[in-house]
Structure formats: C-alpha cells, structure tokens
Amino acid sequence: MDRIEHYIAGELRSSEAWLENFEPATGQVSGKIADAGEAELDAAIAAAQSAFPAWRRTPGAERARWLNRLADLIERDLEALARAESEDTGKPITLARSVDIPRAASNLRFFAAAATQFSSESHLMEDGAINWTLREPHGVVACISPWNLPLYLFTWKIAPALAAGNCVIGKPSEVTPKTAWLFSKLCIEAGLPSGVLNILHGRGPGIGARLIDHPAIKAISFTGGTATGAEIARVAAPRFKKLSLELGGKNPTIVFEDCDWEHTLEETLRAAFANQGQICLCGSRLLIQADIYEAFRDAFVEKARALNPADPALPETRQGAVVSRAHYEKVLGCIEQAREDGAHILVGGEAAQVGGRCDQGWFIQPTVIEGLSPSCRSNQQEIFGPVVSLMPFRDEEEALAIANGVDYGLASSIWTKDISRAHRMARNIESGLVWINCWMRRDLRVPMGGMKQSGVGREGGWEAMRFFTEAKNVTVAFDG
Ligand SMILES: NC(=O)C1=CN([C@@H]2O[C@H](COP(=O)(O)OP(=O)(O)OC[C@H]3O[C@@H](n4cnc5c(N)ncnc54)[C@H](O)[C@@H]3O)[C@@H](O)[C@H]2O)C=CC1
C-alpha cells in the first residue's frame, strides 16, 4: 500500500489526517494520501518564501538545467510512472506510456528552453527616452491540477512557474496523487533546492481552498471543473491575485460531406473517446452534415462498438475505467438524463462489465446518442466521460449556430477538404482552439485556453511565461 506524502522544504512529510486512494480498474483501495492542513500549508509557504530570493536570482540557464535534470529522471522512470498513472486514473497503460509521461518530460524541457530565451523588451522613444520592460517573478504561486492528465498537467503548470523564477506550491488532485508523489521523490534525488517546489496533497475544498486564500499566494494557475474555477475566482479576484483558469468544454466536432472519410472517422472517434472522454478538449458533440449523416453515423457507431473497455494494465486496451466511483455515477446519471430527455442510444449507455481483477471496476461502455435538440441539457452540460451526442446540420450557418450555442468555448474541430470553408468556420467559431482535419495536435508554443465559461487567460509558450511574471516598465530619458 502506498503512503502518499507531501513534499515540503525538500523533504517528504506526512499529516495527521489521511484519505484513501483508489484504483479505478478494481474499485479497491490502493493506498493512503496525507491530507494537508494548516500546519503543512504554513510550512510549505515558509519554505517557498525563504527559497524565493535565491531562486529568482538563479540565472535562467541554471533553472533550465534543473528542469532538464527532472525531465531526464522522468524519462529514466517512464515505465514506473506510466504504470502508476494508469493504476491511479484507470487510463490504458499504453496511453500513459505514449502520451502522459512523455508529455510531462516535454513540458519540463520546453519551459527549460523558455527560461533561457525569455527576455526583457525595450522600446525606443524618438524624443529621447528608452523603455525597458522587465518581467519579474511574482514570488510564491499556486498550481492546482486535475485528475484526468495528472503528471502531464501538473508539470504543464509548475514548469513555466519555476522557469520564470517563482517558487511553487503544487496541489495535485486528491483523486490521482501518485505520480506527483513519485515526482517529488525525483526532485529529492535531483537535489532541487529546498522550498523551490512544494507539493501538498489533500482535498480540494480543504487544503485547496486554504491555499488559494493564503495572502502569500500571488498567482493561481488552475485546471479543472468550471464550478471550481468560479469558486477560485470568487476568493482570489477581490485580493487581486493573478488568475489563469483552464476549465471545461462542450466541444463541437464538425464533419462536412467532403471530409476525408476514413481519417475523419478514426480521428473523430479518438476525439470523442480518448482517455474515456475525460479530456477538456474531447469532442463531445459530433455535428454531421445532413447529406452524410446516416452513413457517417453508422460507421462511427460500428467503430465505437469495437472499443471494448478492458483492463487498463493490458497493452492492447484502448478504453479503460473512469477515474472514480463519484465520476462513474455522475456519467451514468448523465446518460440516464439523456434517456429521460428522449435520446436514442445507438451504442453503449450502460456500465461495462470487465471480469477478472476488474470485476468491481468503474467502467462505462463508449456511448453514442442522437435525437436530442442542441439546447437540451445533454447537449449543453459537460459530461466529461465516454459519451458523444450526434446532431445533423444543413449548412455552415446552422453548424455555427449549434457549435456556438453553448456556454463553453474551449476547442473545436472542423473536417472538410474545402480549405476556404475551413477558414470561414475557424474565423466564426467561438473557441480558443480550432483544429482543421486533426484533433489535439499540440504545439507547446501556442496559446492554450478557452472563451466564455471555458476559462480566463491562456497557457502555453510565452503566454505562460507572461502569466507567471509581473511586467515592470522603466523609462530612461537621455539627451537626444
Ligand atoms: N480540465 C477540465 O476541463 C476538467 C474538468 N473537470 C470537470 O469538473 C468536474 C468535477 O471534477 P472534480 O474532480 O471535482 O474537479 P475539480 O475542478 O473540483 O478539481 C480540480 C482540482 O481543484 C482542486 N479543488 C477543488 N476544489 C477546490 C477549491 N475550492 N479550492 C482550490 N482547489 C480546489 C482539486 O483538489 C483538484 O486538485 C468533472 O466532473 C468534470 O466535468 C474535471 C477535471 C478536469
């Protein structure tokens, strides 16, 4: 049984209170998680504050060396980390091995490079002055990450924060704490200076709420549900803490009659069901042009039927378990609600039975539904599970009206060979990310984030480095 402890001032540290950790594939307890309280928060803040003066003065090239060293250790331990991620989340081991853990290392390497390239700007004034814009780290910042891509999103936040010279209190999801705990052991092995990074485990409404409220926290980067994002904004905004909120989505996948058929089928299936539909970028509304609606629907349903949930530890598994009992019940409840609203379930619609060691696991059949109006609950609320809703559309105008007719605006994908149409759609669609003939092709340099209730601010590339710094402009007059 794992005993998952905090990482404070360069050491592992436990708590009086403990939570249980579960393995979604078996539904069994896999370990205990220390649940941080006031004392651990105070210790972590004190450690970060005392590390900050030296860390902010550490040259970018040296901060980069630390981040690269941690990336090396992640790559060395890829197999163990992938296994831990799969056990903790229920995701297929193959996905953890090929996506989650390599991306965690890439995040660290990417922002290591950024630390060496991020520079001050200057602007000459022709009447005899020069502006010199400094970018200074905030001090102690909070990085709060969710359970769907645990180490991937944890490192996506802490890497730019550290690269920019901040000291960090990381708060991984209490649902999937394991890889952040293994990462803290790698930080100890690497000898990362004490207090530069601290990791507190525990309940969101407990230590998470305390953390965002703490006056020493100058900026908060959060990824998770929209309701939690709203609560964080309510607490943080009146104290003028800097906020980056990456929240939910109800993303449209828009398939035109001239799409590349096989490629579109494969990729829209992946967009709907990757990680059991538990990625904020997943395409949970599949809009299909009327002329091809029935043929595309039938081919899509056939492919979805073949995605049998199975033991995530097996290398051939493509669909694993959903992350927790609570989430399993939530998703099944959403399917029930769709039924009540009159949905026609084309495939799935039930819990999936996976035998053997997974007999008690939290598996849901990949589910495809149709027949609901764009405005009904199932087509408006984020389900965040293996459920996709199909809707026909006549033309671009109707596709845009459906696509934009939700409170979210995170991601969209457009499938057509007509590049002019693709550009017109991209211009008019309300989402922070638009993919044309691809889905989730990630370039770490691009701004990543959403419009409307999908969030505030952007992550990635220079956006992240700017978020984790405060601009200070110095104007120097000279005799021209
Ligand atoms: N990126 C995304 O779009 C994600 C969306 N979700 C959505 O959110 C729904 C709820 O999932 P949850 O696990 O409850 O996610 P959540 O948004 O509550 O949790 C994300 C992180 O926030 C922390 N947290 C929770 N309450 C907090 C508070 N008051 N102050 C500070 N930190 C807090 C959690 O401990 C966790 O580390 C899901 O059903 C799903 O629809 C969940 C995870 C990721």
Ligand SMILES: O=C(O)/C=C/C=C(\O)C(=O)O
């Ligand atoms: O940055 C990415 O590649 C993916 C981000 C995904 C999320 O933020 C999410 O699913 O919550």
